[in-house]
Amino acid sequence: MMHYKYLNLNTDYELLETFTKRCGSKNYMNNSSIERLGLTKYDQSQFILGIFDNQILSFFGCHSMDYRTEYVWRVGYRAVNLHNTINLNTGSAISIALSMLWIRKTYGECRYITTTNTPNKSIEKAGKSHRIDKVFRRKNGLRLLEEEYYLNSTYQTIFEVDSKYQIEKFNKYKHQHTFEENVICQ
Numbered sequence: 079m080m081h082y083k084y085l086n087l088n089t090d091y092e093l094l095e096t097f098t099k100r101c102g103s104k105n106y107m108n109n110s111s112i113e114r115l116g117l118t119k120y121d122q123s124q125f126i127l128g129i130f131d132n133q134i135l136s137f138f139g140c141h142s143m144d145y146r147t148e149y150v151w152r153v154g155y156r157a158v159n160l161h162n163t164i165n166l167n168t169g170s171a172i173s174i175a176l177s178m179l180w181i182r183k184t185y186g187e188c189r190y191i192t193t194t195n196t197p198n199k200s201i202e203k204a205g206k207s208h209r210i211d212k213v214f215r216r217k218n219g220l221r222l223l224e225e226e227y228y229l230n231s232t233y234q235t236i237f238e239v240d241s242k243y244q245i246e247k248f249n250k251y252k253h254q255h256t257f258e259e260n261v262i263c264q
Contacts, residue, residue, distance in 0.1 A: 080136065080161075082176060083258035085125035087117070090134075093127070097134035100160055109137065109158050116156060122185070123155070126176050126261075135161035138173035140181060145191060145227075145236070153177040153239060154192040172255060175248030178241050179262040190239040191223065195232055219243035 094112055102110035109115060117125065120141035128136025139155035153174050178190060220237040227234050257263055
């Protein structure tokens with residue numbers, strides 16, 4: 079059973095170090111060091127850890143940003159899953175919903191987006207992001223907003239995230255996991 083919690087650098091640093099080394103060994107370059115995770119890049123952000131057997135197997139961030147003159151929250155920032163048996167639907171449903179619930183409780187309701195590297199405009203090592211891009215184009219609860227949006231030195235494909243749909247999926251799967259006491263689950 080995966081246990082979800084918010085990142086606390088004071089207590090999770092060693093776990094995070096081990097996690098980034100594992101990411102580096104798999105060539106997940108954006109997650110290959112604590113510095114590359116971009117934990118302090120955005121003023122308003124949160125990171126969610128999925129822990130199993132005292133290891134971070136799921137890492138998922140969110141941050142606020144301006145998108146086309148609109149204030150939005152990007153969910154799925156630096157997201158990675160190291161556990162082969164975590165279903166993409168289940169894992170992303172939990173992490174996306176936990177991000178949205180935290181954002182809503184902390185900052186109020188807003189528009190949510192997620193991004194993938196635009197396949198024909200990114201580096202070869204972004205292969206996993208390219209596969210996710212294909213999945214997102216078919217996935218319920220996501221709507222394509224824009225292709226080739228330049229963000230953080232990379233062309234990104236922007237999808238709007240349907241919060242109602244994601245919360246419904248979360249409610250369907252949350253009984254399969256445990257949550258740190260301070261994690262907002264409603």
